[in-house]
Amino acid sequence: MKIPLSPLPLSVLLDKYGGALGGLLRRRVGPEVKGRYEHWDHLRHLTPPTGLKHEQWWLAIKLARSAAARDLPLLDREGRPFRVALTDSIASKLHTITKQAAGSIRGLDQQEDEHAKHRFLIRSQIEEAMTSSQLEGAGTTRAVAKDMLRSGRKPRDHGERMIYNNYLAMQELKRWRDQPLTPDAVFEIHRLITSDTLEDPSQAGRFRTAADNVVVEDETGRVLHLPPRAEELPQRLRALCDFANGVHDGEGFLHPVVRAIAIHFQIGYDHPFCDGNGRTARTLFYWSMLRSGYWLTEYLSVSSVFKNAKARYLRSYLQTETDESDMSYFVDHHLEVIVDAIDNLHGYLARKVEERGRAQALLKPSSKLGARLNHRQRELLIDAVRHPDKSYRIDRHMQVHGVTYQTARTDLGSLVELKLMRCQRIGRAFLYTPVPDLVQRLK
Structure with a gap:
């Protein structure tokens, strides 16, 4: 890391260019250069206003900054x-x-x-x-x-x-x-x-x-x-x-x-x-x-x-x-x-709003993927796009849709086969979670 070159202190600049102070103030130089709060280390390489040396330009900038500072x-x-x-x-x-x-x-x-x-x-x-x-x-x-x-x-x-x-x-x-x-x-x-x-x-x-x-x-x-x-x-x-x-x-x-x-x-x-x-x-x-x-x-x-x-x-x-x-x-x-x-x-x-809209379009019953899924699976995947950290269980899927255990298990198992969901066993229960790139997979 290069340490920026320190400018001369304001007090030294005032002693050096005090005789030209009135002219500098009349130029109405602002505290920034083209909207940037420039440091001397960079400003010394820029082209100063016509008729000014770099140190005089810097002095005018410092005076403007002092007026705006607290x-x-x-x-x-x-x-x-x-x-x-x-x-x-x-x-x-x-x-x-x-x-x-x-x-x-x-x-x-x-x-x-x-x-x-x-x-x-x-x-x-x-x-x-x-x-x-x-x-x-x-x-x-x-x-x-x-x-x-x-x-x-x-x-x-x-x-x-x-x-x-x-x-x-x-x-x-x-x-x-x-x-x-x-x-x-x-x-x-x-x-x-x-x-x-x-x-x-x-x-x-x-x-x-x-x-x-x-x-x-x-x-x-x-x-x-x-x-x-x-x-x-x-x-x-x-x-x-x-x-x-x-x-x-x-x-x-x-x-x-x-x-x-x-x-x-x-x-x-x-x-x-x-x-x-x-x-x-x-x-x-x-x-x-x-x-x-x-x-x-x-x-x-x-x-x-x-x-x-x-x-x-x-x-x-x-x-x-x-x-x-x-x-x-x-x-x-x-x-x-x-x-x-x-x-x-x-x-x-x-991006997330757009992804969700695309996912919903891809899961319409008339779409290629949507036609392979039943309405329960489509609803679950749309919910998973909205909540990618959410997990799903067979018993909960049964309750939400009023289906048998075997139907709920088949619904979720088919989504795993399609590589849209993951399944892991925790204790006696199976936990299903969306794959991290679900929206891309839906394409």
């Missing part, structure tokens, strides 16, 4: 407050998220019952648990992880345990979101997330110490980030909890989504624990979003987007550190991630 009650390692500039593009993303994540969503409100919505919720929690853990090294494959969480079996190795713990934490959010955040609650979350995954189990649910010597390194061992001193952590976590609970709201309105993102950032920056900081940070982001009424967040997987652009995620931290603690880089990237996660959910739901 200090947060969260401090960097040197005791300076982090700042966030609410630019036009950031405000636009916040509006999109507020409109969609606090209201209804296309596709989800088309599901006929609460069971379908619950299924989508479980899917998102599984996805977030997997990708959040994979961001921090869990090597378990997607198929194996899904099988573990859906079947309810216990984890077999370190990677599976990381994912399993994350899944439990996502499910616990409903309990945590109705409570104020306290240091003890953060420790409880950390203990749950790291249970049985640390080389030293005593590190779960406690601050790192100076002796732990925790730093953030890249894959080559180069230090990317030196967290605040260990003795400062109790005070810093207390301040973060006050911020999360809105204790400082008298200082003015801060958008709830920005607050949630800042909580995520600060845990990652402070690195209060020996391990599991990223997973704890992302869990607290979800806690804050849900506590603020953004219910749709439960159905999103932000870590899926972070995982697909891990370098960009890490770079947004480094850009903040190398530009006078301007958290806007991290906020801007995180907002893009949330918008992408919402779009991904839209796409997933649209």
Whole structure:
């Protein structure tokens, strides 16, 4: 990971170009470049406006950002407050998220019952648990992880345990979101997330110490980030909890989504624990979003987007550190991630609605496959498309359709022969479940 080149501090630029300040202000340079919150490391390679040097252009941008920025009650390692500039593009993303994540969503409100919505919720929690853990090294494959969480079996190795713990934490959010955040609650979350995954189990649910010597390194061992001193952590976590609970709201309105993102950032920056900081940070982001009424967040997987652009995620931290603690880089990237996660959910739901429509068409009595099935089998398969995690039993099929045991067994057995259902024996009962690619098989 390349560390972004730090620009000259604003105070130095003002000393250097103070005589030209009036001319710079008259140019009305905005805080962004073509809608992007550029860092000096990239901007220095762009073509500046006519008549300006790169440093003068950067000074004009920094002045515009200062006018739009506000200090947060969260401090960097040197005791300076982090700042966030609410630019036009950031405000636009916040509006999109507020409109969609606090209201209804296309596709989800088309599901006929609460069971379908619950299924989508479980899917998102599984996805977030997997990708959040994979961001921090869990090597378990997607198929194996899904099988573990859906079947309810216990984890077999370190990677599976990381994912399993994350899944439990996502499910616990409903309990945590109705409570104020306290240091003890953060420790409880950390203990749950790291249970049985640390080389030293005593590190779960406690601050790192100076002796732990925790730093953030890249894959080559180069230090990317030196967290605040260990003795400062109790005070810093207390301040973060006050911020999360809105204790400082008298200082003015801060958008709830920005607050949630800042909580995520600060845990990652402070690195209060020996391990599991990223997973704890992302869990607290979800806690804050849900506590603020953004219910749709439960159905999103932000870590899926972070995982697909891990370098960009890490770079947004480094850009903040190398530009006078301007958290806007991290906020801007995180907002893009949330918008992408919402779009991904839209796409997933649209595909499922389309798949169900195709399945119903394929199972019409006049269709080639539908003609081979009786009406009971067609109804069961349409139900299975809607509820792919559902299981079916012979006695229940008997009751629903009022048929004999032998008829019900034949119905389900024929679907197994057609490779549309699977059968396994549990005790004395036979359990029938849809094949994972049922919709494709129906074609």
